[in-house]
Amino acid sequence: MTHQTHAYHMVNPSPWPLTGALSAFLLTSGLIMWFHFYYTLLLATGLLASAMTMFQWWRDVVREGTYQGHHTPPVQKGLRYGMVLFIISEIFFFAGFFWAFYHSSLAPTPQTGGHWPPTGILPLNPMEVPLLNTAVLLASGVTITWAHHSLMEANRKESAQALLMTIALGAYFTYLQMSEYSETSFTISDGIYGSTFFMATGFHGLHVIIGTTFLATCYIRQQMYHFTSSHHFGFEAAAWYWHFVDVVWLFLYISIYWWGS
Amino acid sequence: MALPLRPLSRGLASAAKEGHGGTGARTWRLLTFVLALPSVALCTLNAYLHSGNRPRPEFIAYPHLRIRTKRFPWGDGNHTLFHNSHVNPLPTGYESP
Numbered sequence: 175m176t177h178q179t180h181a182y183h184m185v186n187p188s189p190w191p192l193t194g195a196l197s198a199f200l201l202t203s204g205l206i207m208w209f210h211f212y213y214t215l216l217l218a219t220g221l222l223a224s225a226m227t228m229f230q231w232w233r234d235v236v237r238e239g240t241y242q243g244h245h246t247p248p249v250q251k252g253l254r255y256g257m258v259l260f261i262i263s264e265i266f267f268f269a270g271f272f273w274a275f276y277h278s279s280l281a282p283t284p285q286t287g288g289h290w291p292p293t294g295i296l297p298l299n300p301m302e303v304p305l306l307n308t309a310v311l312l313a314s315g316v317t318i319t320w321a322h323h324s325l326m327e328a329n330r331k332e333s334a335q336a337l338l339m340t341i342a343l344g345a346y347f348t349y350l351q352m353s354e355y356s357e358t359s360f361t362i363s364d365g366i367y368g369s370t371f372f373m374a375t376g377f378h379g380l381h382v383i384i385g386t387t388f389l390a391t392c393y394i395r396q397q398m399y400h401f402t403s404s405h406h407f408g409f410e411a412a413a414w415y416w417h418f419v420d421v422v423w424l425f426l427y428i429s430i431y432w433w434g435s
Numbered sequence: 436m437a438l439p440l441r442p443l444s445r446g447l448a449s450a451a452k453e454g455h456g457g458t459g460a461r462t463w464r465l466l467t468f469v470l471a472l473p474s475v476a477l478c479t480l481n482a483y484l485h486s487g488n489r490p491r492p493e494f495i496a497y498p499h500l501r502i503r504t505k506r507f508p509w510g511d512g513n514h515t516l517f518h519n520s521h522v523n524p525l526p527t528g529y530e531s532p
Contacts, residue, residue: 208508286499294497302485306478313471320463327460336467343475352517359492359522361515364500 181246183238190231197223232391236408240400250407257411261418264381268422271374272429278366279434286365290434295367296359297435303354304431307347311420314343318389318413325396328403337393340416344386351379371430378422385419388412494524501526 178184197220204217239245245253279290287293298304321336355372362372392412395401401409503526506512513525520530 212508292499294492294495294500296492299485301481303482306475306482309474309478313467313475316463316466316471320460320467323458323460323463329460332460332464336464339467346475355517356519357522358517361501361518361523363502363515365502368500 181248183244183246183249185238188231188234190227190234193223194227194231197227200224236395236400239407240395245405245407250405253407253411257414261414264418268374268377268425271370271377272425275370275374275430275434278370283366286367290367292365292367295364297367298354298358298431300427300431300435303350304427307350308423308427310343310347310350311423314340314347315417315420317343318416322409322413325401325406325409326403330396334393334396337389337396341386341389341393344382344389344416348379348382348386351375351382374426374430378419378426381419381422385412385416388415491522491529494528496526496528 200216200220200223202220204214204220207213207216282288282290282292291297317336317340321333321340324333324336360368360371362368389412392409395408400406501524503513507514507516509516515523524530
């Protein structure tokens, strides 16, 4: 028999899971070599290897789905489950940093002054750039919804325009946060306040960059006619991830920027 | 054996239908230009108006701040990644006057 009589995808053998695992090992040992021995070669190799793995693996998924037709409804359902589970794992990742923040801020130690923010810390005014950041991400949630509906209504021009606006807003957020990081009077080395602030907002910023990259990939694919009005799971996954990033920011804003100031 | 294709159903987001209350692309485009982007513009203006150089806080060598238990793995190991010498003092005080 040369054709399958089921709707599932029996994936061809691929080297990318192995290169992914190897790059993860290089990244972790590379970080240790950098932090403890100031040696960067392992880390650089790991970053290159993981970037190449991601590019080639996801390129193959696009080939399998868009060009070879393997993404039937049950296969797409599996991909949806996968993305949802991944986002849930990311929620747990951020939960750790929020735990650290609340642990430290709900019962401030006498060593830092017995109050929160600790003595000597001048927190950012939540009504200035942080508020702007909130407006930017919320707006990007509106534009990505516009993009999705335009896509479903087969409006190429508007879905491209709305997606581009979403990417621009994501880039604007990153620019604003980077300038905030340069302007704060406190740094990551300023005790528990600095640690919790920069770990939580820093990882969030990294996720904004990842999300923006995902959206940019969707834009390129849309321009290459990969999506149809009824089948565009890559776009939906990017949109879900983007909304997740937005929600994490809202929690950060309310907990760290507003309540914590 | 041919498998029946189950159509993927999505709640309020189905195809071109705007339905009652209008949740189609037209509605979200309107929200973008009438609510979302003006809010960003207003908040940008607000942040810009409130920006500007503030007098920097006096340096007090608190032991719980400017912690250096290990040197940073870049530069001279004594500066944070986004170090701004105007507002970030080193453990020994501000670098620039």
